[in-house]
Amino acid sequence: DQQVKQNSPSLSVQEGRISILNCDYTNSMFDYFLWYKKYPAEGPTFLISISSIKDKNEDGRFTVFLNKSAKHLSLHIVPSQPGDSAVYFCAGYDDMRFGAGTRLTVKP
Amino acid sequence: DGGITQSPKYLFRKEGQNVTLSCEQNLNHDAMYWYRQDPGQGLRLIYYSQIVNDFQKGDIAEGYSVSREKKESFPLTVTSAQKNPTAFYLCASGNRGSNEKLFFGSGTQLSVL
Numbered sequence: 001d002q003q004v005k006q007n008s009p010s011l012s013v014q015e016g017r018i019s020i021l022n023c024d025y026t027n028s029m030f031d032y033f034l035w036y037k038k039y040p041a042e043g044p045t046f047l048i049s050i051s052s053i054k055d056k057n058e059d060g061r062f063t064v065f066l067n068k069s070a071k072h073l074s075l076h077i078v079p080s081q082p083g084d085s086a087v088y089f090c091a092g093y094d095d096m097r098f099g100a101g102t103r104l105t106v107k108p
Numbered sequence: 109d110g111g112i113t114q115s116p117k118y119l120f121r122k123e124g125q126n127v128t129l130s131c132e133q134n135l136n137h138d139a140m141y142w143y144r145q146d147p148g149q150g151l152r153l154i155y156y157s158q159i160v161n162d163f164q165k166g167d168i169a170e171g172y173s174v175s176r177e178k179k180e181s182f183p184l185t186v187t188s189a190q191k192n193p194t195a196f197y198l199c200a201s202g203n204r205g206s207n208e209k210l211f212f213g214s215g216t217q218l219s220v221l
Contacts, residue, residue, distance in 0.1 A: 043212030
């Protein structure tokens with residue numbers, strides 16, 4: 001049973017526009033949610049997190065929103081840059097389950 | 109330099125052979141994890157360990173084994189029982205507690221000859 005789901009395998013946006021990556025979860029016990037960024041043949045790197053007691057966390061161009069009633073979180077990147085092109089994974093912190101990832105392509 | 113190191117970068121396995129992937133961290137992290145990534149897919153949890161001499165199965169533990177004799181080390185053995193071992197393997201470490209992110213190694217690509 002997949003506890004964390006990313007239903008969009010890919011997303012393409014124009015440079016300077018907003019990127020919105022979505023994530024749904026089923027495990028209500030997750031204390032934190034985290035977003036990771038991954039380039040090919042490398043390990044993921046931490047991007048941003050949000051506590052389950054908050055509904056928003058912002059760090060520069062990256063903002064994560066959490067809707068607990070809908071069991072949904074989203075990552076907003078504004079403005080998007082070509083260097084943001086990567087695979088983004090969301091994870092629920094309770095033994096760290098990851099979603100399948102969304103490949104973001106930012107076109108110049 | 110503090111970090112998490114996986115070796116080798118590339119590994120080849122013959123039919124019926126067991127192979128062991130190394131993962132070492134000097135971040136003083138209590139928890140360590142092994143994930144598998146298949147092309148175009150996400151990270152699936154194989155095994156994890158929250159403390160020395162203890163580990164738990166993840167979602168796809170069949171055909172794999174681990175040990176955690178030292179805090180710094182969490183080797184993964186891919187046994188002959190794992191019929192489809194070709195994948196990119198990632199090791200991670202972190203500290204249990206609030207808001208603890210994982211640090212990942214650079215991965216090992218395992219292929220079957």
